[in-house]
Amino acid sequence: MISGSWFERQKNIIDYSLQSLLRRRSKNILILIIFIVLVFAVSSILFITGSLTQEMMITSNDLPDITVQRILGGRQVNVLSSYLPEIEKIPGVEAVETRVWGYFYLASLQANFTIYGMDLNLLEEGEYRKIVNWKNVPDPAENQILSSRPDFRMIIGQGVFELLKDIQMEKAFLFYQPTWQKPIPFDIIGTFKTETELQSNDMMILQTEGARRVLELPPDEFSDLVVHVPNPEEIENIALKIHRYFPELRTITRAQIQNTYATVFNWKSAFVLSSLLVAIFAFLILIWDKASGLSPEEKREIGILKAIGWDTDVVLSVKFWEGLILSGISSLAGILLAYAYIYWLRAPGLREIFIGWSTIYPSFKLMPDVDPKFLLLIITISVVPYLAVTVFPAWKAAITDPDAIMRNI
Amino acid sequence: MSNLIVETINVTKTYNLGKPNEVTAVKDASLQINAGSLVVLKGPSGSGKTTLLSLIGCQTKPTRGEVIILGKKVSKLPEKFMNLHKRNHIGFIFQHFQLIAGMSVLDNIVLPLIPEGISPKERSKRADQLLEQFDLAHRRQFKVSHLSGGEQQRVAIARALINNAGILLADEPSAHLDSRLTSDFLDHVKQLKRSGHTILITSHDPIIYQHPAVDQVFEIKDGQMIS
Numbered sequence: 001m002i003s004g005s006w007f008e009r010q011k012n013i014i015d016y017s018l019q020s021l022l023r024r025r026s027k028n029i030l031i032l033i034i035f036i037v038l039v040f041a042v043s044s045i046l047f048i049t050g051s052l053t054q055e056m057m058i059t060s061n062d063l064p065d066i067t068v069q070r071i072l073g074g075r076q077v078n079v080l081s082s083y084l085p086e087i088e089k090i091p092g093v094e095a096v097e098t099r100v101w102g103y104f105y106l107a108s109l110q111a112n113f114t115i116y117g118m119d120l121n122l123l124e125e126g127e128y129r130k131i132v133n134w135k136n137v138p139d140p141a142e143n144q145i146l147s148s149r150p151d152f153r154m155i156i157g158q159g160v161f162e163l164l165k166d167i168q169m170e171k172a173f174l175f176y177q178p179t180w181q182k183p184i185p186f187d188i189i190g191t192f193k194t195e196t197e198l199q200s201n202d203m204m205i206l207q208t209e210g211a212r213r214v215l216e217l218p219p220d221e222f223s224d225l226v227v228h229v230p231n232p233e234e235i236e237n238i239a240l241k242i243h244r245y246f247p248e249l250r251t252i253t254r255a256q257i258q259n260t261y262a263t264v265f266n267w268k269s270a271f272v273l274s275s276l277l278v279a280i281f282a283f284l285i286l287i288w289d290k291a292s293g294l295s296p297e298e299k300r301e302i303g304i305l306k307a308i309g310w311d312t313d314v315v316l317s318v319k320f321w322e323g324l325i326l327s328g329i330s331s332l333a334g335i336l337l338a339y340a341y342i343y344w345l346r347a348p349g350l351r352e353i354f355i356g357w358s359t360i361y362p363s364f365k366l367m368p369d370v371d372p373k374f375l376l377l378i379i380t381i382s383v384v385p386y387l388a389v390t391v392f393p394a395w396k397a398a399i400t401d402p403d404a405i406m407r408n409i
Numbered sequence: 410m411s412n413l414i415v416e417t418i419n420v421t422k423t424y425n426l427g428k429p430n431e432v433t434a435v436k437d438a439s440l441q442i443n444a445g446s447l448v449v450l451k452g453p454s455g456s457g458k459t460t461l462l463s464l465i466g467c468q469t470k471p472t473r474g475e476v477i478i479l480g481k482k483v484s485k486l487p488e489k490f491m492n493l494h495k496r497n498h499i500g501f502i503f504q505h506f507q508l509i510a511g512m513s514v515l516d517n518i519v520l521p522l523i524p525e526g527i528s529p530k531e532r533s534k535r536a537d538q539l540l541e542q543f544d545l546a547h548r549r550q551f552k553v554s555h556l557s558g559g560e561q562q563r564v565a566i567a568r569a570l571i572n573n574a575g576i577l578l579a580d581e582p583s584a585h586l587d588s589r590l591t592s593d594f595l596d597h598v599k600q601l602k603r604s605g606h607t608i609l610i611t612s613h614d615p616i617i618y619q620h621p622a623v624d625q626v627f628e629i630k631d632g633q634m635i636s
Contacts (some may be wrong), residue, residue: 005526006526007526008526008527008528009524009525009526010526011526012523012524012526012527012529013523013524015529016523019512019516023511023512024511297510300507301509303507304507304508304509304520305520307468307501307503307507308496308501308520308521308568309492309493309495309496309521309524309572310492310521310523310524311488311489311492311524312488314523314524401468401469402468402469403460403463403468403469
């Protein structure tokens, strides 16, 4: 008999494997669905964790080198301006900035906004200009009242804008506390673009003087200080020095914040994965049961193939390809579905677990960040065990004497 | 010059060797078959016919003794070479036909060619000749489970012949056929004998072993050759 090429032989084996999968359609579709769900669940968690950690790492590069807070009686209190010149004197410190920030709870919407005070004119310059959608900019010629109140302007995050729109305050907002004699009106002159939403979604950036009024901050006091250190190698040292000179001051470095983000996301990822563990385990048992137990029909088929002259390695090749095709398609589909779910649909249901803490959930678009290590991990924990559970029982059946087929197995 | 094509020398096959359920199915069986002959191995149920046919058909290895096919001691060959020898020279028709139920007639017939790396076109060409020869062309794409017993047997014969094997072994071919279909089967066997095939059939059916085309009858009882 004339034998064909090795390539033709492999092609025949793959064709046969595909046919074989289609012949046992119902069993294989069930395995396919379970497999896709499993890979989808694990991939989704890994994708969102990776993407958020990456996103936080990138954006946190803009965080201050050192943030200085004052602690009194175990709680954070305002920092006095007298600390500024003392910290500026420490060698290695380039500059010390003051910050004004706090929270404003709007009971009618049950929403907590983050208020930050800064010189809004800075946002009109350079790179910052690009992150704001400017609107309602008061024209001094047309509106004397607004132009006469430059301290009462603000830029808000997209989430705040959506909420204020519901109460018809998207152009101007009235801050009010029951202890105040009258509300303080602020003009909204812009909203932050969606790229910055992870940080800006619940934010109200107010002109510093206006922010002081809303936060009821005395003139010589600040929420905290920010220290700029040009040499990254010195940051930890300078933070230690500040704390040593002023034990009542707490220092937080950028690296500490980044570690906290990473820990939080990894912890949440582990928590969600643990919650899914029971389901994953149940699915695995089901797959094992479905894939590893050869049916009498499958055993008979292997017997027939052996009896008509197929070698054991050819039978195993068929089973290998069957397993690879099924698990490969499932893994690919699960990964692609997870990708679409996380990056296109923005992970509904899962995002709240990972990023939400208040009533305003950031609706920013997650930036795709697929680590090849994740893909390798997913394939390793899905395709490889599946191949093992399909090929091993087939091998056991294939090494049986084909003589058994003569006795009508 | 010897015309010998199949020979067994003192072949013994013991199953479950050394276990409490050990059983010797064939004991010291020797036979010789000439090329181009039609030979029947007869004997009652459980006499060891199928086991001896399995040994000759390279389906299992003897516990003792030698099986020689076309001058090659196949019982001593490693599995891979024994399979190669089987694929190249032996066609097998199983008692229960052993077709794969979910597959078409065509796909069942070409099964032995798949590991050979023969292209689908060539496989189809070879199968079409056999489908014509065994009057199965109209059933080409039918699932074998939808065929009658006689048709299934013809598919099994076609599959046994697809690799152009010179030796054809048939295990109890009339076991599931009525007398008309048995007669049809014998017509096919006669044709194959005329075309030069060597055929060995196991049977306890007189319609087969008393057929005038049969050249030689061996008898086996309790695992031992008695004639």
